Amino acid sequence: MEGTIEVYTGEEVNVEHIKALGDGGARFDITAEDGRKWRVDVARDGDTEIVTSWHDGKLADLELPEWAGDVTARLARV
DSSP: OOEEEEOTTSOEEEEEEEEEOTTSOEEEEEEOTTSEEEEEEEOTTOOEEEEEEEETTEEOOOOOOTTHHHHHHHHHHO
């Protein structure tokens, strides 16, 4: 799955597949409209781990927002 997803808050986020992982999961970049971006590993069961995150192009220690669970659940089903 790649492209734009509208989350339940009405915000649109961009999702880009980076690579498949050896355990059957995948790595994705998720970019919010407000300049926040996360690189996450999503396992087949939906478990999500933040690899790194940015805010306005600069490294930042960001937590995943509440809507991220909805996005990663969709990604795990793909």
